């Protein structure tokens with residue numbers, strides 16, 4: 387296969403060469419344990435501190451409010467279980483379109499006796515802040531709403547929800563794994579108390595992420611052991627990962643704004659190209675409040691996995707629904723929550739563009755999709771699905 | 772790649788895809804779990820499947836399974852086609868991942884239904 391095109395940046399991204407270069411010494415000569423007091427340890431400690439400072443500056447928060455974790459999944463678990471266990475009981479509010487890291491954590495808490503409200507979304511996948519307000523009870527201990535959805539890219543009205551959370555004195559957690567380093571994010575203005583972010587969606591390494599915890603937010607640790615991370619998350623720090631995350635954030639700070647403009651144009655070029663030539667398609671998610679590089683498209687009467695496979699054989703990588711759920715044959719729970727009819731939802735394909743995506747890539751994808759969908763539709767029995 | 776080269780070849784270049792007008796037998800099978808569906812059409816001459824066509828909706832393996840089924844059925848006695856099992860189709864595709872076994876089930880089921888339909892239409896044969 388000569389040229390490969392990767393349009394699955396919401397699943398993961400390649401490590402930026404500058405990020406990799408900055409990480410490499412920490413696998414080699416600077417391998418020390420940051421908890422050690424000798425020179426090797428101090429070297430590693432300095433690198434961890436520097437990365438934390440960089441990320442804190444980027445977010446406009448205090449460095450000691452950031453805890454490094456092993457991934458967005460752990461950050462979400464920590465935020466929600468940490469809030470719940472700090473109070474010992476009560477009620478949580480979240481939505482039906484959250485990542486499984488949030489939904490399943492909330493479901494587990496339900497099994498442990500907590501009450502959870504899973505809010506519905508509208509046809510664009512958006513939560514109504516008024517629904518959040520109505521759901522708040524005397525015993526509500528936390529609200530968790532994602533910043534942008536990984537499947538359809540819809541950006542939630544977090545500022546309005548944050549204001550409501552503040553009015554009611556309820557801690558507000560935001561899973562920003564899909565927006566951190568992609569679009570501006572001001573935790574102060576948005577009224578956020580806890581923020582999950584992850585390295586591998588922003589050209590950093592996998593297995594490193596963070597949770598920002600506003601000072602004063604009561605949170606119980608979920609992982610116990612040593613004194614690491616101010617006793618909030620035990621375990622020897624992933625030093626190369628943390629260094630990489632810090633560098634990735636620095637690069638994003640420079641590239642983010644220009645890239646967002648470029649990706650919106652490319653993503654619209656993709657959709658315009660497809661809808662001009664393929665009948666019975668629909669774009670899912672919000673028309674404007676959407677991640678710059680995300681285009682989730684339903685091809686009616688075609689099963690999405692057959693499109694993913696057909697494009698893969700042409701060297702083009704896209705995904706059917708969310709990467710985590712593509713092994714299952716259910717239509718995406720996000721699209722179902724948005725009220726997308728099943729015969730459309732079964733044909734949903736997510737195209738997520740990134741920093742190396744070009745107009746030629748986009749055009750090649752359109753050229754690949756058109757005959758593939760035609761062929762698949764031609765083989766389909768009439769009157770089915 | 773989790774699919775065999777044979778499967779990918781049938782998916783990319785389906786044999787005998789498309790509708791058949793006025794077939795001598797037609798049958799469908801659907802997999803409840805995901806709505807995948809195959810339909811097989813038979814043209815029968817001298818008790819044998821002279822021409823076989825298929826239509827399919829579903830994941831890549833389902834399309835490939837229907838294609839390989841149409842290929843394998845061609846030329847065989849209709850009575851014989853009633854007994855084609857999912858295992859035969861799976862083997863013809865050089866295997867299927869566990870979570871895609873339904874592709875062979877659907878294709879074999881459609882072939883069986885089409886063969887039974889052809890026997891019914893011929894009348895008296897069963």
Ligand SMILES: Cc1ncc(COP(=O)(O)O)c(C=O)c1O
Pocket residue numbers: 396397456457458459460462485487532534535536561562563564584585586593595
């Ligand atoms: C919105 C959202 N939250 C959480 C995660 C999980 O992050 P990680 O893969 O770092 O565990 C993802 C990744 O797919 C995501 O998109």
